Amino acid sequence: MIWHLIGAIFAALGAAGLGLLLRLASGKRLPKWIIPVFAGLGMLGYQIHYEYSWFDHKQSQLPPTAQVVDTKQDSMVWRPWTYLYPMTVAFSVVDQSSMVPREADEHQLVEFILYRFEKEYVDQLYHHPFLMNCSTAEMVPLSEESRQPRLDALRSVDEESRLYRAVCSAR
Structure with a gap:
């Protein structure tokens, strides 16, 4: 700063x-x-x-194995030029070197960590482990301690999304 x-x-x-x-x-x-x-x-x-x-x-600054899977652009009142050219304020990254492919009941599963960078007065970094079922295009967060799936937060993922392609193409 x-x-x-x-x-x-x-x-x-x-x-x-x-x-x-x-x-x-x-x-x-x-x-x-x-x-x-x-x-x-x-x-x-x-x-x-x-x-x-x-x-x-x-x-x-990211390693070569990291792939950006999502960006968030925003406009702010105190930055009027961002209404013409929105500014990137956050992005999500998957590091393909930390993915762990698994197979269970003929389903292709990949365990990965999703990193989220946010631009604030001090840059923020959040990371959370997930499990992606590439066969059914579903994703579930894993608990931090036990690495058990939290099935109450199961969600579908679009097969055309950058996240799905980045995670499931590495298997």
């Missing part, structure tokens, strides 16, 4: 310097307030760039 503050300060200083150069190049005909306006625009530009590059940056 401190590095983003330092980055914003340097972006503000650079943009303010550009405003000063423009003022000097115009023979001081541009008003003095152009310098702090450029500084504010520099900080705003840095923040927008950071927020829109967050997803790509996090994705580059």
Whole structure:
């Protein structure tokens, strides 16, 4: 977080310097307030760039076996530009190297961990184990301690979804 503050300060200083150069190049005909306006625009530009590059940056830190299976884009009132270009605020990942294929009663089962990254003031990471039945396209969460299926939370999965394809193509 401190590095983003330092980055914003340097972006503000650079943009303010550009405003000063423009003022000097115009023979001081541009008003003095152009310098702090450029500084504010520099900080705003840095923040927008950071927020829109967050997803790509996090994705580059993932291992090669990790596959993004879901993204969530959102718009916010205090960021009016997100209504034109929604910003990625969360995504889910499956790491194919941690999948455990199983077979039971002629059903192809795959145990996997679903990771969820959320962009907040401090990035959040949640992970939860699941069991996917590739034969019936059903998914059930596993309890953290005993790794037993919680059948009350059984749900169907679309066979065309990225989650189903990522999990069931690895078997």
